[in-house]
Amino acid sequence: MTAPRPAKLARVRTVAQDAMRGGRWWTLLDLEPTLRADTEYWRDLWAPSLAIAASKVGLPDARSRLDEAIAAGFHQIDLFEPELTAAFGTDPAWPGLLDSARANVPGPPLRLTVWPEPGPTAPLRLNRIAAPRETQLRARLPAPSASAWQTAKELLAWTCARWRHANARINAGDALDILEQVALGARYSCVEYSIVLAQGLNALRIPARKADLRRGDYHDGVGKGHAVAEAWIDDLDRWVLLDGQHGTYWVDEESRPLSLPELQAREHPARPVSVGPRDGIKDVELWAAYFQYASVTGSAWAPKGFVPVFQGGTVIETERLLHDSAEAYPRLSDLAIAITQVEGAPGIRLVPEHPYAAGGVMDGRPSPSAAWPLDQTEGDHRANLAASTPYGVLTERELRWTAT
Template sequence: MTQTSRRPSQAGPPHSPAKLARVRTVAQDAMRGARWWTLLDLERTLRADTEFWRDLWAPSLAIAAQKVGLKNARSRLDEAIEAGFHQIDLFEPELSNAFGTDPDWALVLERARTNVPRPALRLTAWPEPGPAAPLRLDRAEAHREPQLLPRLPRPAAGAWETAKALLGWTAGLWRHANARINAGDALDVLEQVANGARYSCVEYSIVLAQGLNALRIPARRVWLRRGDYHDGVGQGHAVAEAWIDDLDQWVLLDGQHGAYWADEHARPLSLPELQARERPARPVHVGPRAPMRDPGLWAAYFAHASVTGIAWEPAGFVPVFQDGQVLATERLVRDSAEAYPRLSDLAVGVTALDGVPAVELKPVHPFAIGGTWDGEMIVVQGPQGKRRFARALDRDPGEHRADIAAVTPYGPLASRELRWTAA
């Protein structure tokens, strides 16, 4: 029998995964090596390979059959398209070379294109954190923070009430003096104060920022400077700022005066908001200290600022302070927005839960303890006991939405919307 008269083998279906794997390898090598009859001899066996018959073997065998001149060579391709095959491009230009002159080839291609199914799931809207420089908080060292915590006022139910209580407590610890501890953390300051020491605004800012972080309120120190701070005296002031969960914003806090600043509607203000104001804001005192004698004088310190880890200056940064001290900063930017991430933001990832698609919440907030999905807490234990905040997506046909949020020890943060469709 000549080669052109050969017919596909009648070999039976594979009987084991190992045999199927060997057959697949032989078939792939035959296709790559243009050994068409070797491939055709495996047709009966390859038809039993339900995983790959429609999308791989049927179009490959159609090409092989055309190459050796078998009648009805395209029937294998037609069969595959009837079963849902649509990946014509994976076999080009071989398919068009084999069947492109057929009168109905354009219709064949159109039939294949219409076979592309709708995705079973498609995420259509999800939250993304805004751009910002890496956040660095001002915290006591990890082994020192548990020692600091018992010295602080007990936290209230909400972050704002907790922050105000700590602000007032800090202001009442000692009477201001210009002495500096020059080293150490909040514990060192508190221990020295207990022995009668008095310190400057710098030490108030240390106690306040590190105390807030120990209470799981993100905080950092702030260095304020008057307009021409590179010369003169009294050109700087140290305060703190905190992200307040229940206000969904940053707020500037002055530990020396036991005060924050508010707008005309009594809303607490952040440092960038204070810098942008044309008129001084109203200081609100919560501690035992007497009110600021000249709020306008203190407002002049908002002219220039830097925070833990970052400084910003739209018009150019002067790196020297009044006494020749270098104003070191880890990162220098022009826009203060880069220094103020919105800590209620969420990123989302896609993962698998029990083999089905799921969305994993990735909070920006450094003290997040979980997430909510339409108000329901979600925490999934991952490898090595690592907590993940994930939930499987509803796959019922139609459009779906969920309100997702990070959760801190003070409760859920502002929610974000997630949308998806299922076919």
């Protein structure tokens, strides 16, 4: 049967729909030759509609029309109720016809069963220099190494070597301002080390933020705080605390670099590791006491109650106050997936948590757009997904789907 021209088909569809709604059954039946050529809607719309119309006007082949619709795969009985039951409900074969129609429902062509999803955390806030100045800052820094961890350690040592600690503070500015003043002979406190280190790491595409540490009873007295930085290290798949003033990071008994929450949870002080040009931390107990309370760029946490006053009057400002430090520590190798169309077929696109992700990999196949079509070959499928950064491919996450 020759398919009608699109313009004619659109007009016929409108007339047929109006006839069905208005109960003009003969008008609908007169359109049958054209409606049969409408392959897009014949099975699901016009075949059952014509069966109802034939029943309404008393045509003897009404039931055979319904049989034809079901044989063609019609199954959306509910769309035509109560008309279908009114037309054919008294037929002894009606229960069997319903069963046949329901059996026509095909399985879904594609079903995703396992996919990655990030854990719930507060929004990530990094300590970055203003975008127009980031290129200038990067030009002052040591060239990055192949791995994020090696790059972070080299920048930690470099930062520590810029000046000798003093209690002076720069009233305003960023890492570039600090480095320019240091070049003129200025010396600054732990705060300025943490700013240079955190902003420098971000300039090298290592997510980093400033962390403020506080001893117990920090609301009164002096010397109750210390500023450091922390960074997400791609090749370690974890956050690591970095002390720019001392050129130091801390490790556990297996020499694994530690994060701030891990340091807070320890019963005994961790071992400091110095990579800077100076002696690093000598009094381990003294400096371990600073891990009692903390906040980071964007968040602060206090499981048993938060004291917002520091050393007699300074207000500890934070954008988000949390109970659990875990909420401030997203796992930046995590990712979500978006469903999209790739090459005309269902596909997935990675939505990385990592702020410097630059593409992705699916079973070893890289894609700058981090998007791939899903294999629709019948059966069960599995793939490993990972975001990629300038330092390599992050930890893999599993995706599973079934095609029928």
